[in-house]
Amino acid sequence: MKRYIPALVLVALASAAFAAGPAGTQPPTLAQQFAASQVRPGSALERLIRQNQDFSVLRPEELRDNLGIPLWLRVYWRANHPEATYSADDPTGGYPRVLHEVHEWMMSHQNLRRGPGDEDREPEIGKAGAGPNVRTSGAQTSPRSESAISINPYGASNYVIASSNNISAGGAQAMFYSNDGGSTWGQTYLPFTGRDTSHSDPTADWTSDGLAWSATIGIKGGTLAMRMYKSTNNGTTWTFDNTFSGSQKNTDKEMIWIDHSASSPYRNNIYAIWHNSNPAYMNRRTASGWGTPIKVSGSETSGTAIGGDVKTNAYGDVFGFWPATGNSKIVLVKSTTGGASYGAAKAIATTYDSYDIGVPSFASRRALIYVAGGAYRTATKNLVYATWTDLSGETGCTAPANEPGTNAASTCKTRIWFSRSADGGTTWSAPVKLNNPAAKNDQFNQWLAVDETNGTIGVMYYDTIDDAARLKTNVYYQVSTDDGATWSAPLKVTSAMTDETVSGANSGNQYGDYNGLSGYLNRFLPSWTDRRSNAKEEIWTAPISNP
DSSP states (O other): OOOOOOHHHHHHHHHHHHTOSGGGOSOOOHHHHHHHTTOOTTOHHHHHHHTOOOGGGSOGGGGGOSOOOOHHHHHHHHHHOTTSOOOTTSTTTTOOTTHHHHHHHHHHOTTOOSSSOOTTSOOOTTOOEEOOOEETTOSOSSOOEEEEEEEOOSSOTTOEEEEEEOTTTTOSOEEEEESSTTSSOEEEEOOOOTTOOEEESOOOEEOTTSOEEEEEEEEETTEEEEEEEEESSTTSSOEEEEETTTTOOBEEEEEEEEOOOTTOTTTTOEEEEEEESSSEEEEEEETTEEOOOEEOOOTTOOSOOOSOEEEEOTTOOEEEEEEETTTTEEEEEEESSTTSOOOOOEEEEEOSSOSEEOOGGGTTTOEEOOOEEEEEEOSSOEEEEEEEEEEOOSTTOSSGGGOOTTOTTOSOOEEEEEEEESSTTSSOOOOEESOOOSSSOOEEEEEEEEOTTTOOEEEEEEEOTTOTTSOEEEEEEEEESSTTSSOOOOEEOOSSOEESSSTTSOTTTTTOSOOEEEEETTEEEEEEEEOGGGOOOEEEEOOEEOO
C-alpha cells in the first residue's frame, strides 16, 4: 500500500526545494513543488499548485526562510486573506501555523474533498480503468471496419448507438444499439434510399428530444452523396431524413456533430463537414431542416481537404477541422452564428507527412492523416483541441520519403500529435506528441472526445508498442483533466492484439480510416476495428472510467 512521508519530513523536503537557486533566491520549479508535496498527476492538488505560482506577491526573503510552508500555499492563502499583515518583522510571516496541518491534509486528501484520507489507497485521481472488451457488432463472417459511437448525453447515458461499414456483405451501414451502457448490443442496418447500392463512412449522435442520428455516404455507381438518417427508438430502426450535400456528386469522408448544450442558442443544430472533390464543405440542420452546403476551405488549403471533423462548445461556437493533402496543413474554420456563416479558414499546424502513411502494421490501406477535434467553453475557459497522426519528427522521420512502409527496422515511426487553443481558436500551442516512447512502434487511427459535463479529454489510438515486429496492435487510451496541459500514462484497453497483415485479413481495408470515442460523466466508450484470434474484422468497445 502507498504510504506518505510524515509531515515533518515533508517540511524538510519542501525547505530544500525552496532553496533551488543561487543563494536560495530562485523559486522552486513545478517539478520540485510536486515532489515535495508528493503530488499525484491529475489530482485536484496538482491543479491547485499550478494555479498558485505568482510568487511575485511574496516578500523576496520568503524564498529562503524556515517557515516550512510551501510557497504556492502562501500565494493561495494571501489571495484568500488580503486583509492580513505579512510582515518580515513577525516570525510567523503573517501565516497561521495551522497551514502545516492544512498542507498535510491536502497531501492525504489530494481530491481536496472531505471524508476518509486516501493515504492507504492506490492513486485514483488522473488514472483511468478499462472494463471488459465487448464485441459491439457480434460475431461476423464478413469484415466490418470504421466505426462511430455516441453515448446519449441528455441524462439517458444507458442508451448508446454505434455504427460501422458493412461493405462486403449487404452493403448497408450497420447500426448497433445498447440500452445498458454498452454491455450488450442489438444490431440493424440503415435502409437504402433512391438507387444507393452501398454505404460508407458511418457517424452517430443524439438530439435532446431522444432522436438518434447517423450519416453515411450513399453510393450508387459513380455518384457519392451525403445521406442523413434518424431513429425514434434509440437506434432499433432507422428512416431516411435528407441528402445534406445537395446536388454534389463527388462527396467523401463526412463527419457530423450535434450541439448538445442547454446553454447554447443553437442547441440541437446538426452540423456536417465533408469534402466534394477537393474543397471542404459544411452544412447545418436546424428545426427548419437542412440548409445549403457552404464551401469553407480556401487558399489556405491545397490538395484535398479530406479527414475533417466538426465540434461545438457550450456557447454554440462551431469549429470545422481538416488536413490539407497538398500543403500539409492542419486547418480550422469557426462560426459564431450557428453555422449560418463562417470566418476565414486558417492553418493551425504543419504536418511532416501528407494524406496517409505506410507503417508495417497498416501498409496496405495506410494510416490516414485526419483531424479529431474538440471544444470546451465556460465563463473562464475557451478551449479548442486538435489531434492527428503524423511522423514522429526526429531526424530521418520528417518527410513522406522517410515513412517506414513495411520495414519494421526503420527508425521512422508515427505518433499521435496534439495542439490546443486557449482563446477560442485564434492562437494555437506548438504541437506535442501525447506518447513518445523510444521504441520503434507506430500509433495511428486516433480519436478525441471531450466530456461536456466537466471538460475531461480522452484520446484513443492503435499502438504496436507490444509487438517488436510492429505488426500487432492494441488500443490505448490517455486522459487529460487539466485542459490538455498534461496527460495520463497510456492505458491498454484491448485484452487481445490484432494483426491485419496475416493471411485472412481484409488486406484492402485493414483497420479502415478511423475509430470512434464518446465520453459523458467521466465514462468513455471507444469503438474500434478488431480481428483478435484471426476472426473476421469486427467492431469492439470497452468502458473506460475516469475518476
